[in-house]
Structure formats: structure tokens, C-alpha cells
Amino acid sequence: DSGVTQTPKHLITATGQRVTLRCSPRSGDLSVYWYQQSLDQGLQFLIQYYNGEERAKGNILERFSAQQFPDLHSELNLSSLELGDSALYFCASSSRDDLMNTEAFFGQGTRLTVV
């Protein structure tokens, strides 16, 4: 158990809909990262928050948005869903913001299926 909690574990929704994925980081971790993993794309970095503020952006679509709340949990909002958005979405957390030089802890992921 990494200490990072993601909900829900599975989500099935229709095209055009909007969903919210939730992540609770490890206790004390200030950084939260979101990743998308689909079969043909590997792990793609989406966005990072550090202590409530956006720190870095990756290949995140305009239809996607995220935020980190004062209690440090984070939500990833996906709207106008398309079939191609079907993927595993992972959240990771770390105590520092320079993730390349520290240990990141990943949650078990949310499997999103768009039908």
C-alpha cells in the first residue's frame, strides 16, 4: 500500500460526459501528479500541483482540468469525453516538488472506460 488513495477504482461513462477522479496523497506529501496510461501510449504526464498551486503541465488536453485543495487532495476533471480517453489514470505524490530526485508514490489508479 503506497498510501495514495484514488477513487473510484473503475468508471464507465458515455461519450460527451464529464467525470471527476479523486486523489488523496500520502500524509504530509505536498506534491500531486496525474498520469494517463493507455495501451498504446505508455505513461503520459498530465499535470502537477505543489501545495495547492499548479507546478508543471504535460500533455493535458484542454478538456481536462485539475486542482489541489487546501487539504492537499486533488481532483482531475475530464469533460466532453471521447472513446480515446479510455485509460488508466494514476495519481502520484511526493514530499518535495523536484520529483526527479525523490521518491514518488503512486496510487492504484482509476480505470476509465468511455463507451
Place this chain on the structure above:
Amino acid sequence: LAKTTQPISMDSYEGQEVNITCSHNNIATNDYITWYQQFPSQGPRFIIQGYKTKVTNEVASLFIPADRKSSTLSLPRVSLSDTAVYYCLVGDTNDYKLSFGAGTTVTVRA
């Protein structure tokens, strides 16, 4: 972000040692080298991190030569449960993105 190159796949047998080499020719002075393991449908798991020479923990060893342009992850006496994808990551402290490459798929056979 220092680009890394690692083999796409490796096969091994139970009880053998598996060594995965990662090339990172453009590694910068302050960069660390980090390895993650990922099982299907699970989040990556941190294995080991090092800066130079040799680092060992209960799971693996990481060998880094003096020029730091490559590193080797060593998994001693692998078992079937070590079948996974292994990622090598290198980056500078100004890059917050923690980008994963394709990784090395290690398959351990009985």
C-alpha cells in the same frame, strides 16, 4: 530532461540475476538516476535511486560508473513475481514532469 535509452525487453529464468542497463549520455551534474517497477494495471513502484557508484537496498542494486553516462539495475535471483516493466528515469531539479519512457519489459520464466 536527460534522455534515457534502455532495452525494450529481457527474458530470464527463476533464480538468475537480471541486469538492465540504461544509457543517459546527457546526464547533468545534479541529476539522480531513479528506477521504477510497474506490474500490469498497477501504479509504478519506486525501486531504487542513486547518484554515483553503487547503491543497494533489499530489492535491487544500482551500479553507476564514474562518468555516470549509464547505469545498471541489478535484480538478484529473480522470481516469477519480478515479471514487470522497469523504467529508468533521469532528470534535473528544474524538470517537474517525471516523464516515463517505454521501459524494459522483464519476463521471468520458470
